[in-house]
Amino acid sequence: MTGGAAPAVQSELQCRACGGQRVFDPATQALRCTSCGAAEALAAAGEGNAAAEWEFRPGRPTPIPGGEERVHSCRTCGGEVIFRGQVLSRRCPYCDGPVVQIEQDPGFRPMALIPFRVASETALQNARDWVRGRWAVPGDLMQAVGEARVAGLYAPFWTFDSHEAVRYWAKYRHDPWWSDDHVWKNITGTMKVEFDDMLMPASDHVTPIIRDGILHEFDPASLHPADPGYLAGFAAERHGQSVMQGLEANRSDRDLLIKARIRAHVGKPGARVVRYETDTSGIRYRRLLLPVWILHYRYDGTPFRVAVSGIDGRAFGERPFSRVKLLAISGLLALSALIAGAVYGAIAAGTGLP
Numbered sequence: 001m002t003g004g005a006a007p008a009v010q011s012e013l014q015c016r017a018c019g020g021q022r023v024f025d026p027a028t029q030a031l032r033c034t035s036c037g038a039a040e041a042l043a044a045a046g047e048g049n050a051a052a053e054w055e056f057r058p059g060r061p062t063p064i065p066g067g068e069e070r071v072h073s074c075r076t077c078g079g080e081v082i083f084r085g086q087v088l089s090r091r092c093p094y095c096d097g098p099v100v101q102i103e104q105d106p107g108f109r110p111m112a113l114i115p116f117r118v119a120s121e122t123a124l125q126n127a128r129d130w131v132r133g134r135w136a137v138p139g140d141l142m143q144a145v146g147e148a149r150v151a152g153l154y155a156p157f158w159t160f161d162s163h164e165a166v167r168y169w170a171k172y173r174h175d176p177w178w179s180d181d182h183v184w185k186n187i188t189g190t191m192k193v194e195f196d197d198m199l200m201p202a203s204d205h206v207t208p209i210i211r212d213g214i215l216h217e218f219d220p221a222s223l224h225p226a227d228p229g230y231l232a233g234f235a236a237e238r239h240g241q242s243v244m245q246g247l248e249a250n251r252s253d254r255d256l257l258i259k260a261r262i263r264a265h266v267g268k269p270g271a272r273v274v275r276y277e278t279d280t281s282g283i284r285y286r287r288l289l290l291p292v293w294i295l296h297y298r299y300d301g302t303p304f305r306v307a308v309s310g311i312d313g314r315a316f317g318e319r320p321f322s323r324v325k326l327l328a329i330s331g332l333l334a335l336s337a338l339i340a341g342a343v344y345g346a347i348a349a350g351t352g353l354p
């Protein structure tokens with residue numbers, strides 16, 4: 001099945017000097033021609049406004065993401081460039097020229113992005129170093145990783161701000177010195193929680209590895225307008241969620257954070273949250289694209305991924321464990337537990353503790 005035509009940016013990405021293909025170059029933060037090397041700085045409109053946030057109005061109708069195929073006819077070679085699902089930017093399969101789609105629906109259009117700053121060579125090196133630095137890796141693993149390449153992707157994210165007026169019911173343990181029984185005390189209270197720039201994935205493809213491992217130090221001051229030039233030569237995924245769906249998908253994360261704040265507010269050891277109610281207001285959001293290098297490799301038939309931040313080069317990922325080395329390590333752990341147990345036993349014997 002083929003869907004509608006895909007309005008896309010392509011001729012604007014071609015070199016003014018020789019007509020060659022230009023891609024975004026992280027090292028110079030410019031569009032660089034892959035034929036003659038000419039570079040041109042990106043001068044995107046609205047540069048000073050890139051970190052702006054938008055107010056969420058719950059009453060507004062929820063837009064429906066277009067998930068069908070969009071077809072673009074390559075202006076360089078005439079080949080068919082197909083955009084499936086949430087693909088926003090890719091290369092022409094025939095001439096390798098970058099093609100960046102223009103999102104027609106303002107309800108899904110990215111508002112800002114942080115451009116790639118880390119070049120692919122550095123990303124590859126950092127990904128390999130990350131794997132090499134793990135403990136208990138199989139001996140032939142680096143061979144499998146050495147054959148892998150990194151791919152650059154702008155991944156879709158949200159930031160959310162909100163005010164939460166929280167009323168909670170909690171309990172904490174109060175152990176009187178005269179008794180071995182635990183006494184639970186109930187406590188209720190109210191508090192305000194302010195969330196600012198909570199970074200949330202806007203796609204199932206953005207795994208916790210990417211968010212918590214490499215992008216948690218998000219700085220809105222680094223945002224630029226979502227100019228197609230930054231996407232040239234990189235893959236990009238657009239937002240397939242409405243704001244409402246984004247809020248819904250991240251409800252459990254918010255819940256964890258609120259419960260942690262409640263426990264801190266109670267301020268007693270072993271405090272437990274029984275339940276809480278929150279009145280959420282002042283929701284503000286941004287639809288963002290953030291740069292990630294991903295190294296895919298296979299070991300023993302199983303796929304693994306290492307993600308490298310396109311902002312600062314931090315790497316984090318998945319890797320196989322060597323069973324032999326793991327056994328040796330678990331043996332050591334068991335031994336240390338035995339030693340600790342023996343020491344504790346010795347102390348207990350000396351003090352009359354059970």
Ligand SMILES: [Zn+2]
Binds near residue numbers: 015016018033036037
């Ligand atoms: Zn050129």
Ligand SMILES: [Zn+2]
Binds near residue numbers: 078
């Ligand atoms: Zn082409």
